[in-house]
Structure formats: structure tokens, C-alpha cells
Amino acid sequence: MQRIPKIFLALFIQLLVLSVVTLGVFLAPSLIAPPYPYWVLVLIQATFAALISCKLGLPCWWRWIQFFIPIGLYLGVLIDFNPLWALALFVIVWLVFANAFKERVPLYLTNDTTRQAFKELIKRKRQVRFLDLGCGLGGNVAFMSQQRQVAESHGVETAPIPYLVSKIITGFRGGRTFAMDMWKTELAYYDVVYAFLSPEPMPKLWEKVKEEMLPGSVFVSNSFAVPGVEASEVWELSDSRKTILYIYHL
Ligand SMILES: C[S@@+](CC[C@H](N)C(=O)[O-])C[C@H]1O[C@@H](n2cnc3c(N)ncnc32)[C@H](O)[C@@H]1O
Structure with a gap:
């Protein structure tokens, strides 16, 4: 079953x-x-x-x-x-949460406390290339694009409505959004790769991270640790949901 x-x-x-x-x-x-x-x-x-x-x-x-x-x-x-209303509702839900069905990753958003922690993470770095895997509404991408240590801030998203919103937000506030499946991204290009997904894709994603990310780069997972792999650092944040960032130095 x-x-x-x-x-x-x-x-x-x-x-x-x-x-x-x-x-x-x-x-x-x-x-x-x-x-x-x-x-x-x-x-x-x-x-x-x-x-x-x-x-x-x-x-x-x-x-x-x-x-x-x-x-x-x-x-x-x-x-x-009228069942057409139900159909319309279903289509809207699908356009927002398409990846909940396909990847078992729904849409929920990184909060401001976590974004402040990103600043700490890149404090001693320069010319950082940042990637948000599944960037939702683009808030992280825009935020990171405004940090002086960040040279490029990108996000990929495949759910149609979040992609459009992210495209608009990054268009106005900085950073770039791509309509791309995260499994097709070239992680080697980035110094900091961030994921806030679900437990489901973590083992497969770790294989991709290990294969592609270069020495010195950092993979950060919000809330979901890679099973069986000890994180280099674990940050427990002081927000109400006690966000945990699992940080893996490659
Ligand atoms: C939990 S949300 C996080 C959104 C954003 N990163 C944030 O932290 O605010 C996860 C996002 O990943 C997207 N996603 C899931 N699987 C994906 C895939 N294979 N390719 C691109 N985006 C994906 C979902 O559509 C969703 O918007």
C-alpha cells in the first residue's frame, strides 16, 4: 500500500x-x-x-x-x-503546487531570519554565485542579488505561477529566474547552492551535489538533512519555527 x-x-x-x-x-x-x-x-x-x-x-x-x-x-x-468551478480551482492549485504532485515538494517560503543567516554565510566570501534550487516566488534570489559579496544570483523553478511571480520579482529587485528543472542545473557554476525542498529528493540531490559542486563551494539545505551524511555545520536559527540550516562544505 x-x-x-x-x-x-x-x-x-x-x-x-x-x-x-x-x-x-x-x-x-x-x-x-x-x-x-x-x-x-x-x-x-x-x-x-x-x-x-x-x-x-x-x-x-x-x-x-x-x-x-x-x-x-x-x-x-x-x-x-457547478463542477467547472472545482476544475478551475484544481487548475490553479496545480499551477502553484505542480511540484507537490511530481517531486513531492510543495511551495513554502524561506523567512527573513533565514535570509539574514545567508548574509552570515557569505560574510567572508567574494564574487559569490548563488543558486536557489526551486526558487518559489524568487525572494531569496532577489535578496541575495542585493548583497555586495554576490556577483550573480539565480533561481530555477518549474511550477508555472511561482515561476512567473519570481520572474517579475527578480525583474524588479535583481537576480535572474530560469524556468528550469533543478535536475538539469549545472551546479559546478555556483559557490553557494541553497535548497528548501522536502525529505524526498535529498538523497538524489546529494548525489548531484557531490558529482558537480567544486571544492570550496557550499550546499545549504533548509530543514532537510541529507540522510546518512553528517553536515559540516548545523545552524539552528532563532525564528519561531526554529529553522535548521544544514551546511555542507564541499
Ligand atoms: C519549499 S519551496 C521553496 C521556495 C524558495 N526556495 C524559498 O525558499 O522560499 C520549493 C520550491 O521548489 C520547487 N521545485 C520542486 N521541484 C523542482 C524541480 N525539480 N525543479 C524546479 N523547481 C522545483 C517547487 O515548485 C517550490 O516552489
Whole structure:
């Protein structure tokens, strides 16, 4: 079950419960006289789907999604909700979070405390070439472009809406954004490479870092350590989320 993408597993669980509820509706008349109000059936569907989701391999917090999906669909039918709105919403979510589906890396942003730590990181360097792998809305790229030690500040991004926003922000505030998959970047060009991704790509990314980055350069990962590799330095920052920067000197 763990290998099935979570969205399909969630759908499978809903269908499984739906078949059991349908069977129940066929068998129930011998015990309870019909009709059975739809809202009761929907509530049974939602409750059972939520209860078994965690046991069948979905992360436990998905139980809330599993609970509210049948209820949401039922309410949508009740108020005659036009499914085109749902499609439009899905398309917008996809345009922003495309990499959550493909790479298992959603969009969340580096905060200001972390950016101040970047200054400390490059304090003794000169003519730094900085790269943000998956640069989101471009805030880091613009910030780094304004530091006097930084010669070039680049970001790559493949999610369409973040890319466009980053392009505009770096266009106004400095730095450059490229519509490029991070796996196609040439890391050897950069002195400082920053990633704020998720645990998922870290092992593969470390292989790329080792292969391409030159001696003396620095790889920084916000929050997600490379499994099985000891970081050269670990900085715990004083922001409310206690950001940890894993710093690897190549
Ligand atoms: C957690 S966000 C970090 C955004 C930004 N670096 C920051 O720190 O504020 C990760 C970003 O990486 C992007 N991303 C994920 N996989 C990518 C890939 N293969 N190529 C380019 N961008 C990617 C996502 O779209 C998302 O915008």
C-alpha cells in the first residue's frame, strides 16, 4: 500500500467504503425499513473512510480529508455547485503546487531570519554565485542579488505561477529566474547552492551535489538533512519555527 500514490490510495479507500455502504443498503431492509436519508449514508461513508484511512497506510492527518470529501461532494450536489468551478480551482492549485504532485515538494517560503543567516554565510566570501534550487516566488534570489559579496544570483523553478511571480520579482529587485528543472542545473557554476525542498529528493540531490559542486563551494539545505551524511555545520536559527540550516562544505 505504501508505494501507491496517496491520492490513489485515498480514492481506493473511498471506493472500498462505498461498496460496503452500497452492500449495506441492499442488506439493511431486512433489519431497518427504508428509505435511508442520504445525509446519513454520506455521514457513514465519511466516518468509515476516515477511520480506516490511517490503518490502510495513509498518513493519519489524511483522515480529515477523507472525512470531508464525501461531505463536500454531497453539499456540492445539494447546492448545485457547478463542477467547472472545482476544475478551475484544481487548475490553479496545480499551477502553484505542480511540484507537490511530481517531486513531492510543495511551495513554502524561506523567512527573513533565514535570509539574514545567508548574509552570515557569505560574510567572508567574494564574487559569490548563488543558486536557489526551486526558487518559489524568487525572494531569496532577489535578496541575495542585493548583497555586495554576490556577483550573480539565480533561481530555477518549474511550477508555472511561482515561476512567473519570481520572474517579475527578480525583474524588479535583481537576480535572474530560469524556468528550469533543478535536475538539469549545472551546479559546478555556483559557490553557494541553497535548497528548501522536502525529505524526498535529498538523497538524489546529494548525489548531484557531490558529482558537480567544486571544492570550496557550499550546499545549504533548509530543514532537510541529507540522510546518512553528517553536515559540516548545523545552524539552528532563532525564528519561531526554529529553522535548521544544514551546511555542507564541499
Ligand atoms: C519549499 S519551496 C521553496 C521556495 C524558495 N526556495 C524559498 O525558499 O522560499 C520549493 C520550491 O521548489 C520547487 N521545485 C520542486 N521541484 C523542482 C524541480 N525539480 N525543479 C524546479 N523547481 C522545483 C517547487 O515548485 C517550490 O516552489
